[in-house]
Amino acid sequence: MIPKSATSTGVRPLRRDAERNRQQILLAARAAFAERGLEVTLDEIAQRAGVGVGTVYRRYANKDDLIDELYEDIVNELAAAAEAELAQNDPWKGLAGFLEQSLAMQASNSALKEIMAGGSHRGRERVARARERVAPLASEIFERAKQSGRLRPDVTETDIATIHMMLGAVIDSTRATEPDAWRRYFGIVLDGLRTRRNAPTDLTPTAPRQPEAHAAPGTITRRPAKKSKS
DSSP states (O other), X not given: OOOHHHHHSOOOOOOHHHHHHHHHHHHHHHHHHHHHGGGOOHHHHHHHHTSOHHHHHHHOSSHHHHHHHHHHHHXXXXXXXXXXXXXXXXXXXXXXXXXHHXXXXXXXXXXHHHHHTTGGGOXXXXXXXXXXXXXXXXXXXXXXXXXXXXXXXXXXXXXXXHHHHHHHHHHHHHTTTOTTHHHXXXXXXHHHXXXXXXXXXXXXXXXXXXXXXXXXXXXXXXXXXXXXXX
């Protein structure tokens, strides 16, 4: 079916091969940014997509244009998650659910944290508008939880943002070795945020092994498992 914009504005739709190339570029870019963050170049994306570099540059004058198109949908997914959690009858579950979903999205995509923070001015237009859509929803989720009495009264939105950054650091440092490690510390954080609980949150998965003392900053190097004595 021809897009509405093509028939109503006279804009010619992309040829079938051009549209196929566009989809290949977007898929390659999503995978590359998710793995390595925003440092990936358009040349690398072209190679991943199996198209010529010129094909990418004809479609996207620079990397910002590509990020803008790619991440608007991803940030809108986050907004949709926030709206779903606002529909929760339990405000505490809404807050915990939104935090967990946003962290899970960050864990699956290396570039999302930088984009949401406006890093390097990437995705300045449509993504910026999407961020503006998420912010008031997140604030409403926070206020509902606080007014319910389930969230500590002395916790601020700045605290939540800082906690998100802290858990983001765990995500970044364990992504390659123990990608679910952040969930353990998320459980600890939830216990610290709520005003009361009947029992501690179940901490899953188990704690990561102790990092080596000589590990470079920002990395975690695991100690080899001790061999049992026979």
